[in-house]
Amino acid sequence: MSDFTMILEADRRLGPVVRRTPLLSSPFLDEIAGKRVLVKAECLQHTGSFKFRGGYSAVSALDPEIRSRGVLAYSSGNHAQGVARAAQMHGVPAVIIMPSDAPALKIANTRAMGAEVVLYDRAGESREEIGNTLARDRGLTLIKPYDEPQVIAGQGTCGLEIAAQAIEEGVRDADVLVCCGGGGLSSGIALALEADAPGLRVRTCEPEGFDDTARSLASGSRQSNAAATGSICDAILTPSPGEITFPILKRLAGPGLAVSDAECRRAMALAFLRLKIVVEPGGAAALAAALFRPDQIPGDTVIAVATGGNVDPALFADVLANDL
Amino acid sequence: MSDFTMILEADRRLGPVVRRTPLLSSPFLDEIAGKRVLVKAECLQHTGSFKFRGGYSAVSALDPEIRSRGVLAYSSGNHAQGVARAAQMHGVPAVIIMPSDAPALKIANTRAMGAEVVLYDRAGESREEIGNTLARDRGLTLIKPYDEPQVIAGQGTCGLEIAAQAIEEGVRDADVLVCCGGGGLSSGIALALEADAPGLRVRTCEPEGFDDTARSLASGSRQSNAAATGSICDAILTPSPGEITFPILKRLAGPGLAVSDAECRRAMALAFLRLKIVVEPGGAAALAAALFRPDQIPGDTVIAVATGGNVDPALFADVLANDL
CATH class of the missing domain: 3.40.50.1100 (Rossmann fold)
Structure with missing residues (x-):
């Protein structure tokens, strides 16, 4: 139901109001990952997230x-x-x-x-x-959060920007790591990249124990999580991939990655220190995978989407005190 | 010694490598200031500052x-x-x-x-x-930090971006608040705006008690600060305006503004909460002035440059705990 034309139409409507978020980087992060790490800072979007x-x-x-x-x-x-x-x-x-x-x-x-x-x-x-x-x-x-074609199309506009910015950076082949709850953002980006940057491939990133999308991609059918809560990544604890989003992901994305809460905290701290951005736990899962799972990521460049920055100040302060 | 042509030449050299930092905003900040607040997030520049x-x-x-x-x-x-x-x-x-x-x-x-x-x-x-x-x-x-024409020209490229971004936002007349130490950034931006956006006027922002530039602009000659230390805004505690920078500021900028350390801390906390960026104390002086000195700023829109984000994590955590 969602396709590239819908993304282009959403982009035309969003054009005058959306923030074209920057692609950030730091040699310090590159060194940790052992490859070039480009971070799409979607936490800088209006309301503090891609939503x-x-x-x-x-x-x-x-x-x-x-x-x-x-x-x-x-x-x-x-x-x-x-x-x-x-x-x-x-x-x-x-x-x-x-x-x-x-x-x-x-x-x-x-x-x-x-x-x-x-x-x-x-x-x-x-x-x-x-x-x-x-x-x-x-x-x-x-307005449903992800299983809604116009929502997926809107999230896909982030993929149009990634495609254009990757070309500006001279990147033609790379994994694009996307924090994943119901799959609206990852499926939208995947549709945009399919058309605009076929050398870029979406890979979903989830918390360990809540990797329903990774298991669904591996098995070929929608799987559920055993628990509903129990990770600090509250924004992406969705029970299972969406009905509309999963077929798109199955065709275009994966394999999925999973990271620990501790790795997300460390990624939040490093985003503070090296990129000067505020990222919430669930919004840091993709950066955590880029930094701490380089063996699962091919190539010399990886793009990670920092999806949101709406984090409780006390939790953020705790991360700065304990995870740097 | 510095002029607009040098800024254009610096921009040509910087073009392929510099980050075009975004102009951010939040309705929550607009409400505090009672006017539209646009924040040039130069803390997202390579190395975490405009430098x-x-x-x-x-x-x-x-x-x-x-x-x-x-x-x-x-x-x-x-x-x-x-x-x-x-x-x-x-x-x-x-x-x-x-x-x-x-x-x-x-x-x-x-x-x-x-x-x-x-x-x-x-x-x-x-x-x-x-x-x-x-x-x-x-x-x-x-390479001197501010009294060096090529350094001023480089900082001026930030002004070219502000001029272009202001036009994109439909802003033709506004004060542009710039955190000021020796005056390299404020003088560079002032030269760029003079040519590209004459309706935009630079105003320097300094910590109270270290407002050498504001007093120099008021008196017409270079004044010094009584003390060398004593504000958390360490990045901008310069003894007096530069020899090269001051004549530019005198011709194009002012009146200068001064803010308290407490206001800078509050601005850092609000930048975290509402913009999702990390700003250091001296880098928050302009945003503090925009938010807390609206009576000294004419018009319905103000642009504030968030100049850097290299802040000690413990200090940042303390600000989150105490200034929100």
Whole structure:
């Protein structure tokens, strides 16, 4: 359902508003990896993660009449902020359904972007029921976080930039490591690279124990994780690859990589020290793989996407104190 | 001695190697300032500060025969790293003279960039004597940190980017706040803007108590600071404006702004939270002025240069714990 033409159309809509994030590097990181490491700093995107691309793509693709009634998202994290900001920029209402135990800062941030936050009790209430009722009563359109063609197309615009920037850097063949939850970003980038830079290949990066995509790619069918929580990489702990994203990944990406929480922390610390960027745990998985799994990565250059920077300041301070 | 043509020539030499740093923004920062705040993230430059521009400009401008003998710099900070990296990229020797009590990490970083580090005792030795002897014996060329036309021209390339990026953002009239030590960056940017974006005006930003440039601009002649140390903004504690830089600033820049250490710390914390960049104390002075001195800044948009990100991890962690 998603294809390269949709990515080009999303890119045209995003063009005036998206931030073309830089490709960063450091000789110190190259030395650790034993190869050239290029880091696509998507943590510098609006709202602090690539999710703005997909959110804006989806909101901007709606029929204006339907859009004007508003949009709805379930999320306590980066997708919520991406959708809220996109709705704000379009001047339409956004309702974000968040668990009542979400961090106060995230709730405040989402409200500050003009969204209405509806809280639900994780234990006793169904967010889908609440969402369905709201959507029906108000005519809101649900924006899913990854299994939605316009979201995948929006994330794919990051791949267009990677293709162009790789050429500027003289890179024609390399693995492109992408932190992976449901697979929206990795499948979007894979579609863009297939058309624009066929020498670049997407490889998903996940936390150890939550490598559903890596196992799915290896087995050829969608696998699930045994647990739902238990890694600091909260942004990418999705139970299994998406229905729409997985066939794209199966055709174009892999093998998947997995890294430890300790390696993600170390990658966060090194991104602070050597690149001067703030990366959240799940957003550092690809850089961790680039730095600490070089034996699993062919070639003399690797591209890693730093997908987000929305990290709790106390956790970040702890990483600086203990992982440098 | 420095002029716009030199900046264009420096830009041609730097073109293939310099990082075009992004102009970042956040609605949360706009709300604090009560106006639109655009942040030129020069902390993302090679070596973590704008100093790479000037160092590379100066090294690349040397006659190849003279350059091959090597370059020399006095610095324990960002200028040393900029010169060392520029020399490394040209394949020529760099000697950096640093105080023996400089942080071990800075010494190690400078060595890791291929430079020879010569340590001296601040109390008992003269770095100039050591430098002069080395320069004479080995034929090294001294690269001064700011009172050097090719260094000013290199820093001016940052101004070319600001001019172009401001136009992309639809900004024609704004103050451009620049963290200021000796004035190399602010004078270079001022020359570039004079030619490329005459509606943009440079204003220097310094720590309170070390506002030699602001007082010099107010009085019309070069003033000095009473103290040499006593602010966390170590990178910009220069005794007085440069001989070459001040006449440029006097003609094109000001009035100067001054901010407190507490405001710089708060700006560092907000840059972490809202922009996902790492900024050092002296590199945050311009953002601090943009956020906390809006009454001294006319217009509805301000541009602040975040000049560097080479901050001690323990200090950064302390800022996250106490200034958010």
